[in-house]
Amino acid sequence: MIGTGVSAEVLKRMDAPAITIENLTKEFTNPSIFSRGKITAVDGLSLTVEAGHVYGLLGPNGSGKSTTMKIVLGLVVPTSGRTCIFGRDSRDVESREAVGFLPENPYFYKFLTGAETLDFYGKLCGLGGKMLRDRSRELLALVGLESAADRRVGGYSKGMLQRIGLAQALVQDPRLLVLDEPTAGVDPAGSHEIRDLILRLKQRGITVLLCSHLLSQVQEICDRIGIMNHGKLVREGPLDDLISIENQTELTLENVSPALLAELRERAEAGGARVLGAHKPQQNLERYFLDVTAEKK
Amino acid sequence: MSTEISAPAAAAHASAHKLFSLRRTWAIASNTFRDLVRQKVFYFMLVFALILIGVSLTLASISFQGQLQTVMDVCLGAMSVFTMLLAVLATAMLLPKDMEDRTLYTILAKPVSRFEYLVGKLAGVTMILLVATLLMTAAFLVVLHFWQGREIENLQITEPAERAAATIKLIKSGTFTPTLFGGIGVIFLRSVVCAALTLMLSCFATSWLFTVIVSLMVILAGHLVPIARSVWQGPVGAAEAPFHIAILLRLITVFVPDMQLFNVVDDIAVGMTIEADVFLRIAGLGAGYVLVYLFVGWLFFAWREL
Numbered sequence: 001m002i003g004t005g006v007s008a009e010v011l012k013r014m015d016a017p018a019i020t021i022e023n024l025t026k027e028f029t030n031p032s033i034f035s036r037g038k039i040t041a042v043d044g045l046s047l048t049v050e051a052g053h054v055y056g057l058l059g060p061n062g063s064g065k066s067t068t069m070k071i072v073l074g075l076v077v078p079t080s081g082r083t084c085i086f087g088r089d090s091r092d093v094e095s096r097e098a099v100g101f102l103p104e105n106p107y108f109y110k111f112l113t114g115a116e117t118l119d120f121y122g123k124l125c126g127l128g129g130k131m132l133r134d135r136s137r138e139l140l141a142l143v144g145l146e147s148a149a150d151r152r153v154g155g156y157s158k159g160m161l162q163r164i165g166l167a168q169a170l171v172q173d174p175r176l177l178v179l180d181e182p183t184a185g186v187d188p189a190g191s192h193e194i195r196d197l198i199l200r201l202k203q204r205g206i207t208v209l210l211c212s213h214l215l216s217q218v219q220e221i222c223d224r225i226g227i228m229n230h231g232k233l234v235r236e237g238p239l240d241d242l243i244s245i246e247n248q249t250e251l252t253l254e255n256v257s258p259a260l261l262a263e264l265r266e267r268a269e270a271g272g273a274r275v276l277g278a279h280k281p282q283q284n285l286e287r288y289f290l291d292v293t294a295e296k297k
Numbered sequence: 298m299s300t301e302i303s304a305p306a307a308a309a310h311a312s313a314h315k316l317f318s319l320r321r322t323w324a325i326a327s328n329t330f331r332d333l334v335r336q337k338v339f340y341f342m343l344v345f346a347l348i349l350i351g352v353s354l355t356l357a358s359i360s361f362q363g364q365l366q367t368v369m370d371v372c373l374g375a376m377s378v379f380t381m382l383l384a385v386l387a388t389a390m391l392l393p394k395d396m397e398d399r400t401l402y403t404i405l406a407k408p409v410s411r412f413e414y415l416v417g418k419l420a421g422v423t424m425i426l427l428v429a430t431l432l433m434t435a436a437f438l439v440v441l442h443f444w445q446g447r448e449i450e451n452l453q454i455t456e457p458a459e460r461a462a463a464t465i466k467l468i469k470s471g472t473f474t475p476t477l478f479g480g481i482g483v484i485f486l487r488s489v490v491c492a493a494l495t496l497m498l499s500c501f502a503t504s505w506l507f508t509v510i511v512s513l514m515v516i517l518a519g520h521l522v523p524i525a526r527s528v529w530q531g532p533v534g535a536a537e538a539p540f541h542i543a544i545l546l547r548l549i550t551v552f553v554p555d556m557q558l559f560n561v562v563d564d565i566a567v568g569m570t571i572e573a574d575v576f577l578r579i580a581g582l583g584a585g586y587v588l589v590y591l592f593v594g595w596l597f598f599a600w601r602e603l
Contacts, residue, residue, distance in 0.1 A: 028602070070402075070603065073402075073405075073406045074405070074406075075402060075405055075406065075603045076602050076603060077600070077602070093314065093316075093408050093409070093410045094314040094408060096406060096407060096408045096409075097314060097408045099406065100406075101402070101403065101406035102403075103399050103402045103403060103406075105399070106399060106400075106402075106403060107398035107399055107400060108398075108400055108403070109328065109332060109400060111331065111332055111335035111336070112328075112331075120324060120328050121403070121407060123320065123321070123323075123324035124321050124324050124325075124404065124407040124408070124409050125407055125408060126318070126320060126321070126408070128320070165403070168403060169403075172407075178406075
């Protein structure tokens with residue numbers, strides 16, 4: 001033990017990466033009675049998610065993303081390899097003290113109200129009393145479900161289910177948030193709000209592991225991405241490094257006259273550069289949609 | 298959505314993780330109880346009430362001696378069947394439903410062990426069975442009290458005063474006896490054993506229908522356990538069962554609950570007195586069955602891919 005009363009082991013875990021995956025392989029037995037072979041869902045995967053990062057795990061359906069997530073959460077046992085959460089083996093129940101998880105298309109107990117749902121998940125994390133009540137109220141406000149707090153979850157829309165799912169994932173104030181398609185079924189405004197929320201969580205130092213098919217959203221919020229295909233990690237690294245085109249530069253000008261534009265083009269070509277195109281930049285469809293719908297309010 | 302996130306409100310909870318937490322288990326148990334109550338499982342009580350009314354009306358129309366005994370017999374029998382059915386049907390749904398709705402993912406992604414989850418589920422069902430048994434007992438006692446009064450009235454009219462007084466004394470001392478309440482306790486314990494058995498089967502079953510069918514079959518087979526035991530333990534000199542049959546019978550006697558053990562309820566229904574040590578032995582064996590089924594269920598569930 002160190003003088004402050006905090007063990008060296010705990011300090012080591014504080015510095016450990018949020019997620020460490022080492023040579024992870026998962027094989028499932030083929031359920032077909034005609035072919036009893038193995039199906040390899042994850043094949044020798046190794047990656048690290050540093051604390052405080054937003055990491056996007058991408059890949060087509062069946063690429064092994066969800067299996068990887070389940071192994072990280074201790075829901076599935078790996079065939080070989082190891083996964084750790086903040087330095088602790090993710091098969092240890094204790095490792096999940098630090099994790100919040102939102103599965104794809106979550107369903108909760110339909111007979112519970114939104115507030116009761118948070119109360120239930122809070123108790124599973126060892127919370128109780130006033131602390132839990134305050135936390136529930138705060139989270140319901142955070143996800144915009146204050147007015148639906150006393151309605152049964154069975155009557156919630158898909159977007160509302162996603163929001164209450166996000167609130168339950170945050171109930172114990174986790175250091176790591178694992179989100180599987182967090183904006184599936186959510187309207188553009190809700191999706192935008194969830195994106196903003198993830199960014200605010202990142203500012204607070206919370207690590208986020210995100211699986212999503214909405215690549216534009218992943219591009220907006222992730223620091224680093226990994227792309228999986230057929231169970232293997234085929235690309236991995238900082239987002240900017242992976243998608244930047246190194247030999248091209250974009251220049252955005254405002255109020256430029258045709259004459260000035262022609263002159264710029266001439267000078268660029270004289271300097272040995274090739275002008276590939278000149279066009280008016282466009283705002284993205286999501287921004288346009290949000291502006292239009294905000295006007296109608 | 299609000300744009301503000303306050304400072305970690307819940308960070309203060311961080312403390313040493315307990316391998317088994319009563320708080321977490323209680324959260325799952327109370328949630329299971331609430332789930333079953335809100336699924337209106339107590340509607341079956343209406344059927345039980347109808348049986349009681351039906352029995353009363355039938356007995357009222359045909360006058361004969363021993364009506365009180367018949368009421369006791371029918372009511373205890375109905376309580377046995379209803380609690381067993383409730384135990385199997387309510388428990389069989391729990392795991393498959395949580396898996397299908399993926400609520401199991403969100404629960405086990407929290408710091409909850411699979412053992413705590415199973416214990417919580419069984420405790421929740423046990424609470425439902427306890428409430429159901431208490432409600433049925435209350436209804437049963439009201440009906441029994443009514444028929445006791447009726448039988449006493451009949452005796453006062455039909456029998457000479459002295460003989461009637463002696464019989465009334467016997468009826469009064471022989472109706473609401475500790476044995477009767479012990480029998481109700483046995484009915485409750487049997488339903489808990491059935492629930493534990495069903496929970497164990499649902500830990501490796503792939504559908505709730507399979508669980509229900511197999512559970513009911515095992516419970517039925519449980520009534521044949523003494524016969525199976527007598528065959529492989531057969532009397533000296535008796536023809537021995539073939540080896541594979543003997544092994545099968547041994548397995549049945551080990552893994553299938555001996556439901557005959559709980560059939561003291563039938564003896565109580567016909568007015569027999571059961572000693573306290575018999576109840577204690579039944580309670581011990583029943584608790585043993587529950588613990589074994591819970592442990593075996595956990596072994597299956599701990600390795601199950603979700």
